[in-house]
Structure formats: structure tokens, C-alpha cells
Amino acid sequence: MSYQLFTDGARASFGGDEFVFVEVGEGMDLAQALRIQAITGDLARRELPGVIDVAPANASYLVRVDPDVLHPRALVRTLSRLHERFGEAGSVELDTEIVEIPVWYADPATERTCLKFRDRHQSADETDIAYTARVNGLSSVDDLVAAHSSAPFIVTFPCFKPGNTECVQLVPRERQIQVPKYLRPRTETPARAVAHGGAFTVVYPTAGVGGYQLLGRSPVPVADLTQQTPGFETSKVLATISTLLRFRPVAGEEYQQLRTDSREGRYRYRRAPVRFVLAEYLTDPAGYPRTLEAALC
């Protein structure tokens, strides 16, 4: 059969001759995501010959190998042992950073784009943001904006293209915004579009394809592979795994001003180091994130 089951129920399979894929769970769970970060972090630090990539995701992870150096089956044996060693997320504490991203919600560019692709969408007669508000039982787009900007998010999957980071909001599960992705992906998305799919928000680093519901647009970039923009001196991407992101609503006028500042190299990201303690979050999921946001003030 296609799968090998680990003792914790994780399901390992081969992605052709070069990849090993391990699905730890089918649903999103923050403690599980942090356990995956612990397993993959340990694997990456071992620097095993033949391991080319270690890429943690929300509820799974992917490892790319050179099968001429490391047989994928031998890697699966190593992973099985690692899963036993990291049995519980337990007392995860992450030294990370919180970064603010301004967002012009329901801006004209993303609205134009989403209206172009209604034939690939569940709902032909409304914008993505109106649809997202409606399926979450919110009475208006304003309520959705308020919910989306009410608490920070934590990155659980950098993927898709450099600088793109899927992040999940630090709110009790019943307050999580959830929405299906497009039926078929769009062939266009504006650069810096802020979008939501499943329980995850992303900021598209550059223009291109995409399947998430478009909510708005950030005036400031989340990636600069050339590292010339202020804020990218030490990293090509604004956020990495476990970075906290807080989205701040801005109106059109402020968006234009911040866009100009950013283009001219004057924009400074609001960011601060924070320590994220999983146990504290699990004890007080409504209150704890506010204490983390305080670091930005």
C-alpha cells in the first residue's frame, strides 16, 4: 500500500523518487503544528547527507532527498524514530518576533481581480470579502475586518513562493475565520494581496496564480530577495516559521502614503521580539495574544 503508519498515527508516503511526505493530522491544530516544527527543526539541524530540503507545514511536512545518497526508505525509518522522541508538543516556547502589516481591506485592485474570476468561484454575485464575511456568519464586511484585525496570527507554513507565509489567528477555535478556497485557482492575483483560505491568511509576495479569497492589499512588501529594502537586511523574507503577524486596517489614503514611503525606502516595519509560550496560550487563548501585541506599542 502507499502509506507507512508511524506509532503516533502519522502517515508517511513517497513523493516520487525525491520526496518523503508525512501527514501528521488532517485537521489544523496549533499544538500539532508546533510539534511538527520541533521534529523538522531537529531533522534539519542534523544536516544528514542527502537531505536537500526540510519543509514543515501546518499539519504535515515534506523532505526532499537525493535518493542516490540517502534512500527514502532509510529516511522514513529515521523519521519514525523522531516521531517517538517528540511525542508531545509539551512545553514549547518560541523566541520569535511580532510584525505589523498594514492592510487596505476591500481595496479596488483585489476587488477588480476577484470579480474577473467569478466563473471559478462558489459565489458568482459577490466579492471574495463579502462572501468570506457571509459564510462566517458576520453581518458585514466591516465586522470581518474587525475580526481579522482583532488578534495576531502565527506562521505555520511558509510555502507557495518566497515570502508567502500561511498563518493562523491566535483566537479560540470558535472565532477562527474559515472559508473554502476557489473551486479552480485564479490565474492572476495582485502583488501584496492579503487573502484567506481554510483557516489561514497569506500575503501574496508577488503577482501570480492563487486560490485564496482576496480580502485586501498590503502597501508594504513581504519579500525582497535582493535584500535592498530596509527591513530585509538579514533575511530575504519578512516572516518565517513561527513569526507572529498582526494586520492593521488602513484607509486608501494611508495605503497610498505607506506605498510611497515603502517604494522610496522610508517605510520602517513595526516589529518587536516576543517569546511565545504555548502553555500560556492554551490556558488563555483570548487574553494571552493581547499581551504579545503590547510589544509593538
Next chain:
Amino acid sequence: MLTVLTPGARTLVQDLGRDGQYAIGLPPSGALDQYSHRCANLLVGNHENAATLEIAMIGPALHCAEPTVVAVTGGDADVRVDGVPVSCWQTVEVPAGQVLQIGTLRTGCHAYLAVRGGIATEPFLGSRSTYQSSAIGGHEGRPLEAGDTLPVGDETDVFRPGVGSTVDPRLRPALGGHQRLRLVEGLCRHRFTDDSVREFFASTFTVSAESDRTGRRLTGPALRFVDREAPFGAGDNPSNVVDLGYPVGSVQVPNGEEAICLLRDAVTGGGYATIGTVVSADLDVLAQLKAPDTVHFVPVSLDQAIAARQERRDRVKHVRRGLRLLSLY
């Protein structure tokens, strides 16, 4: 130095790819048909990783300032040196000041132009491969445009095949028509009904015109998913999963409607259920298909996938050995 007179439809600098950046969402890129890329380099006496020009459907016209040894592999194209036709899959010398023109491909979808010494644009993270989506690598991270100039490097091998050397036609790749793609089942295979998986392997898929370096869209039968309560965070379409990593070569089926096989400019992750992964050797074959070529998928084990990889490597060895033999006469 080469000067671009006309750029062709989409001509990109590519090498074997940029490995090791999946975790920040950067796919490997590199020549889509790695075998033809390697052969082009062997014909001009380069290292196999030297950068070539990947040509999609219509090729460029290039002015060569110095005498330049070149070879065009992959799809068969109309190639001319100052208007005089020359053969593909052959070592050719372009005299100084003359124009190398590559016309429309007669077969396949991509051709590879190697020049002795390799295209010497600035590497990015250890590779010259162009990744257009993030505008990195290659020439300014984009397809060539008229007026661009390309430096030629010195990435040559000790062995240099003479002008007129060719690759045995039996060692040239299959191009177009109907092809088989070997696929290792796994990833989210469990999301598909067994009947649908059987139908997947029994069906013929047509290559759609909507195709680029990210993936090939393949039109075939609608597939069905196992009933479930949508897991938290996945979205409620049955083809949605909590976003996960996509291997290069993985096949996803958004809404059960259309299969997409990711190529070397893959998005590194997303939220559609994947049924399995095409073996790396057959991604070369897929890279040469265009609408309305057709494919069918054949299930293979990991061991068969690794054997296919070895076979492809052996073919490159045969090409190299053939060129050495030719040089004795």
C-alpha cells in the same frame, strides 16, 4: 558575448536548478527537460550544470560577437546560421559576427541552446536558473528581450566534441503524441475513492493549452473524494486539505475536475488534495508535451521510480560515451 536580436516566445536562462530553498517557498526551477539540457551541454563540451537557454515553442535570433560553438536539443526546430540551415542535436560552430536563428519548434514544446562555456549571467543562491515568479536568476529574472546581451563563461569540460558531433537518434527523447507517465501513489491518495483512483489510471488525459513552467494542466475524467466531515482549517470543498507541501511532479485535482502536474517552478504548497507524484525521469517527457498531446498514468513503486532515475542517468552516460567514440574517428 551574445546579443538578442529577437527574443522568441519565452526564452529563459536555465541550469539544473537551485536546490535547498523549499522551506522558504522557493522551488528548484531549472531546465524542465533536464535530459535535453544535459545533452546540449555535452554536445558543446560543457559541464552538465552550465546554463543553457530554454526555448518555448519559438526560438530567438542571436548575434554572436566571437566564434561560438553551439548545439540545440530538445524539440526539433528550424535552426539557421546566417540563413543557412543546420541540424539540431549536433555540434555547430557559428563564425564571429554571424546570426544564430532558432525558428518554430516542429516537435516538442521546449528546445535547449547550449553555447560552449555556458551562459554566464550572475548566479543567485548558487544557480543561474530563472524563476520568473520572483524575478530572480537568469537575465534579470525574466525572459530575454531584444537588445539583451549575454556573457559567455568558461564552464567547459576537459573533453570537447568536434563540430558535427551528434547524439544517436535512439538516445533522443520522446516528444509529443501519447506518452505514459509513471506515478508513485501516496500523499493525499486516501482522499480519493478507490473507484476514482482506478479510473485515474485507466483514463487518457489531454494536455491543456493553459500550461506554463509551474504546472501542466491535464483534462480527464472527474474524480470523486471519500465522504468526510471537513477537518478544521481545510475548507469544505471535498478536494480541499489543510495546506501542505507539494512535491515537484505531484498531481493535484482541484474540485476533482482537472489534474495539474507541478513542474520545476512549482508552487511549493497549497490546499488541494494530491494523488501521487510523477517520477523525476518522466517530468522531462511531460515538459515536451503541448495541447492536444495526451498521457496516461501508470502506478509504480518507489523501487521502480528509483530504477527509472538510474536508467535516465545511464542514458546520459551513453550519450557521453557516444560523443567520445565519435571523436576517435
